[in-house]
């Protein structure tokens with residue numbers, strides 16, 4: 001396949017960016033999208049230029065590092081896949097492909113397609129945990145049975161990879177889907193109950209501080225989420241937040 | 251001489267007695283002690299969180315943008331623990347025995363026993379943290395089986411066990427970061443360790459965003475930097491996984507142990523072309539239900555390769571389920587090294603089933619039928635058709651392995667519910683690593699190594715679901731004790747200064763190497779060299795090795811290393827974000843480590859576990875160990891250049907297990 005690539009180039013957080021155009025020939029449909037980017041970079045380096053910087057690590061859809069906005073969609077045209085799982089067979093010979101970074105106030109660009117998502121870490125630090133120290137003598141793992149359905153729902157929420165596609169897809173750059181996934185995981189488990197209220201309050205407060213926008217229920221986040229995190233998590237978080245707010249006023 | 255510092259006394263009492271006897275640091279003193287943890291995978295996150303909870307000041311580093319993205323996140327299948335919840339005869343002793351046997355009798359009894367002992371605490375700890383393991387309908391934890399064992403002791407969270415465990419450790423770490431007890435440095439790479447008066451007292455790190463070099467001083471340093479499978483270029487490891495931190499430590503005096511012990515995983519998606527950048531694992535758990543085969547007739551295999559026949563057209567009688575044929579007792583669940591070699595043997599003999607001739611089938615047809623029948627009877631269907639049964643069976647398989655099947659479909663563009671998967675062995679894990687004693691301290695005072703970066707527990711072959719167990723055992727339950735025994739001597743030392751001549755010199759050396767790479771102005775990108783190194787390693791130091799090949803590999807690697815330093819092209823500058831520069835530094839280290847691996851493979855004149863020397867095999871083609879001459883750990887001491895490295899032997903003493911020819915027949 002022969003492609004025309006329009007790629008966002010930006011030297012640093014303060015620099016102004018622009019789209020660069022590259023022709024790339026001989027792309028195999030079996031390549032992953034990132035292997036295609038490797039090929040582009042190889043071409044650029046051999047020609048004496050500077051390669052396109054992009055985040056990636058596992059290349060199998062689980063680390064959450066890859067983050068490209070492809071033809072106007074977070075992680076490109078596929079559903080339920082990350083950028084690294086996208087294959088070139090999803091495109092046609094002669095296509096022009098636009099490749100941009102996540103765009104959100106809370107995710108400043110570091111270079112080219114690489115952005116700073118540390119805001120997510122700070123939201124987790126605000127309360128995305130169960131306060132239990134390491135010790136050799138917590139209670140036996142089977143001491144508290146957890147109904148399978150509830151455990152499965154907690155697991156589904158916990159599969160969020162923290163990629164930020166939800167934020168990048170939302171016109172308000174809201175992080176509700178990400179935050180609600182973590183809140184839900186713990187809200188669904190008996191171990192998460194003691195801190196349930198303070199957790200949701202602290203995490204939401206931090207989320208607002210980081211400059212993520214408000215949720216206006218458009219649902220674009222869940223459409224682009226590579227892990228199928230469900231909108232019902234947002235509803236659960238809203239309920240928990242309201243009930244915590246009511247109680248703390250008393 | 252190497253002192254493994256294994257405590258005296260009966261095997262089952264060693265760890266308990268050790269804990270009772272060690273020196274403790276009182277809580278007030280812990281506040282004035284600094285520890286650096288490099289790496290935030292299972293081993294690093296768990297250690298950093300636990301040490302901070304105990305009161306130490308911790309600094310943690312990772313090269314990714316968040317500690318949650320360490321390579322541990324990708325582990326699929328599960329984690330072992332001797333809980334015996336299934337009441338199938340499991341015990342601490344059995345887990346210990348399976349691990350030593352699975353490792354082909356090349357690991358330390360005392361370390362492995364301790365690992366088995368603490369395994370049960372890990373599951374308790376993780377559940378308390380909110381790790382959502384798979385459960386049965388009654389609400390209790392579910393288990394599955396992994397290769398090389400006859401019990402069900404593997405805990406799992408669908409095909410994302412590593413993710414869930416790492417997120418658990420990450421949340422514990424996040425809690426300590428929020429308390430200010432851990433200073434977390436992301437997008438930071440350790441460039442060297444710094445020695446002061448014979449002790450490791452800190453590191454030089456590079457801020458990958460700004461390119462700045464930083465000095466970090468501490469009373470002790472822990473490396474939890476993962477494995478070096480990427481020396482083969484193609485592996486199931488994440489792209490950034492590297493040997494650099496361990497290699498830098500090696501060059502400062504930490505011995506590298508058993509570097510040639512590499513695990514080649516039998517079930518990975520085969521290479522699709524030259525562009526391939528990494529390989530994807532299909533979890534071993536699939537071998538619970540999938541049957542591995544190739545055509546029994548060469549002409550059928552040829553027809554499949556040419557595309558004139560498909561797997562479905564090969565009659566049952568014309569299929570060779572070679573693992574079931576060769577190893578009736580364990581069948582498709584033989585350990586990884588055995589399964590990988592058997593696949594290579596069939597493909598080398600001309601029975602491979604894809605274009606390149608390097609693939610075998612992993613077939614779920616029998617599982618569809620078996621599960622379908624059970625499901626039909628549960629649902630009370632009378633005389634269901636074969637079609638109905640298969641459809642029901644597919645649903646059951648989907649519930650178990652859905653995400654893996656989807657992943658396969660996505661990559662191979664082929665539907666594994668309709669045709670068998672094609673798989674081939676790929677580099678997956680490195681049993682070798684930094685030599686550590688019972689305390690997990692390297693041969694450098696104050697420098698520790700945990701998780702995959704050390705060599706300690708898996709001998710010459712690791713059993714499935716045991717790496718996650720080891721990483722968390724080291725970080726949650728072993729290191730927090732053992733490091734205290736060392737730090738107890740440092741309570742009066744006071745803060746370590748990074749303003750010393752030693753830090754100055756280390757920083758300067760790092761800067762010079764970076765300048766060299768950036769100013770080299772060669773003609774070839776870093777990946778060009780990495781790919782070529784990978785090819786040499788895979789061909790000569792991969793699934794089977796021989797003297798001539800290894801000698802050739804050593805010469806070829808030296809030549810390639812020379813060419814690299816002359817002709818590598820690193821674009822950009824060293825004072826801003828530059829991933830090519832980061833990669834160049836890592837490949838430069840692989841080019842040294844690769845040579846040492848080949849030297850180690852050459853020196854070990856026996857076959858054991860993942861190390862198969864063609865000169866040493868039984869008439870049936872099984873690995874032939876030489877316990878008389880090779881029951882030792884090879885610890886290599888650096889002496890200026892990889893080729894000058896000196897071999898030091900730590901004899902392995904087996905007091906509780908009788909050494910036997912490993913048999914899975």
Ligand SMILES: Cc1cc2nc3c(=O)[nH]c(=O)nc-3n(C[C@H](O)[C@H](O)[C@H](O)COP(=O)(O)OP(=O)(O)OC[C@H]3O[C@@H](n4cnc5c(N)ncnc54)[C@H](O)[C@@H]3O)c2cc1C
Nearest residue numbers: 289290291292293313322327328440476701702715717718
């Ligand atoms: C695809 C796959 C599936 C697997 N499945 C299983 C399984 O089901 N069960 C099982 O038991 N095992 C499994 N394994 C093995 C297991 O995942 C690993 O052995 C284990 O997770 C390693 O953990 P670790 O903490 O030692 O290192 P890692 O998780 O690799 O972490 C290394 C850390 O070190 C950091 N680092 C490295 N170098 C530097 C440096 N120079 N400076 C700063 N930071 C650095 C990285 O940023 C990272 O944080 C699997 C492995 C793979 C590849």
Ligand code: SF4
Nearest residue numbers: 160161163164166225
């Ligand atoms: S909710 Fe989905 S899109 Fe958002 S960070 Fe998690 S996995 Fe990514």
Ligand code: FES
Nearest residue numbers: 057059064066084
């Ligand atoms: S690179 Fe890890 S999810 Fe894409």
